[in-house]
Amino acid sequence: METSVLQRFRYAYKPKLPAILTGPIEEIALELGEPTSSLDDAEALEELFQMTYGKPIARFVRGKNEKITGSLTVGVILSGGQAPGGHNVIAGLYDGMKRGNPASTLLGFLGGPSGLIEDRAIAFTAEQIDAYRNTGGFDIIGSGRTKIETPVQFAAVLETARRRNLDALVIIGGDDSNTNAALLAEYFIAQGSFTKVIGCPKTIDGDLKNEFIEASFGFDTACKTYSELIGNIERDAASARKYWHFIKLMGRSASHIALECALQTQPNVCLISEEVEAKQLSLNDIVGEICASIVKRAAEKNNFGVVLIPEGLIEFVPEIKQLIKELNDLMADHERELAEIPGFADQVHWLDRRLSTQSADIFKTLPPEIARQLLADRDPHGNVQVSRIETERLLIGMVEKKLAEQKKTGAYLGKFSALAHFFGYEGRCAFPSNFDADYCYSLGFTAFVLIASGLTGYVSSVRNLTAPADQWIPGGVPLTMMMNMERRQGSSKPVIKKALVELEGAPFRAFASRREEWAVETLYHFPGGIQYYGPPELCDQTTKTIQLERL
């Protein structure tokens, strides 16, 4: 395979590790704390996780660990959307296993959870691992979104684990995949299997975090990639002085990415879905906020600007949320009937008679292409695929209309010309920043120590992330500690709680304290591209979000 110059340099990069993981391997011992409890719904979860509930937090200390040098067979999967650094989790796990015992084998199951169900795997060689070190993407073994949920699927995974003689399975994924890891850990013990299960916190969305998981990997690189692009667009906007750029940013549900990019680039407007929901803002209110900035800037002859829109916004607008809920139910209950209705107009007519009056009215006022996108296929979890809904275009259309009305009354005298962008896939497979490269390698290595020490039902955790890497604190957090019960597709299910943007949190407060100024003035920030080589303050810093959260 031909390689770029940067790729060759990145192959040679040696990820930094927490100090305890760099010493003699047999001196990494475990220290277990007090029993833990779940976030909420302790009784129900204790009942569901009779074997694994309430385990103690694990940390590593210098001491004797006789188990660590045993030979192991471990399987690993990448699950869900790509996030920069996945290859380094695998490399860290592989290197840890080989340091423990050169005879150990790491199997990579292909295409995500379905590779486990169907038992499709490769045994990694040193050459393969070397060809993917410090690179973006999940192409080393691929990923997938299949959910392991039916008894048949659980039994198939158990069969794979038995056939392959797996000492452990590492699941690299987001909240749903780590919920699956918890269920599998419990199931394996209940079935008398010795296979351990360890999760790793992945997602660019940044919504798998809590006191012990300070960040999900990939968030740092993805935000830096988007922020570079936003900064470039801001400079173009300020140079050409003729466009308003509406930029939708990935993040299925939480607005962490939009918020972090706003902190890095200081746009004129950044919408935060969690605030929209908390204040029960309607689409018209949101359009009003954008127009207020446009009108004020136009008065200073600044007919240009930048608006950031979180991908999940549409689902947080109360009236649209209700509409989506009704559509989801109708589409689930009448899947066949609806599919047999030939034309879009007839589908709308069919829905119109079944939606509540308020939802039907909203549905009819939406531009046809947006209405069509709301009816597109759901993901395997039954969610609307928000990355396919062009919220940025919906808002541009509504803003245009409102400004035209304001022009008639003389309240607005400027010119409005808008361009729509969507940044999502551009950031998911970038070369991991030094932070993500180091963090992921440490997460993989930590997963190995947890496995070798005989733990199951844990997520690999590396903390103290705003300090230099040698001061990071590796360990394990029981998966049940991060869980509560939530209603999913009509019934109460154990799930790892998604971390949304907290309106009382330091990152949002930092943004809120500056946004009025940004809305009127041109105070753009230009972070530039990710720097991989140079002084640590340029290359190793993580996100503003984590820096503010850990102050």
Ligand code: FBP
């Ligand atoms: P994960 O939660 O699996 O990490 O994926 C997140 C994400 O990148 C979202 O930001 C986005 O909405 C979604 O994946 C897109 O999914 P797909 O890759 O299936 O188009």
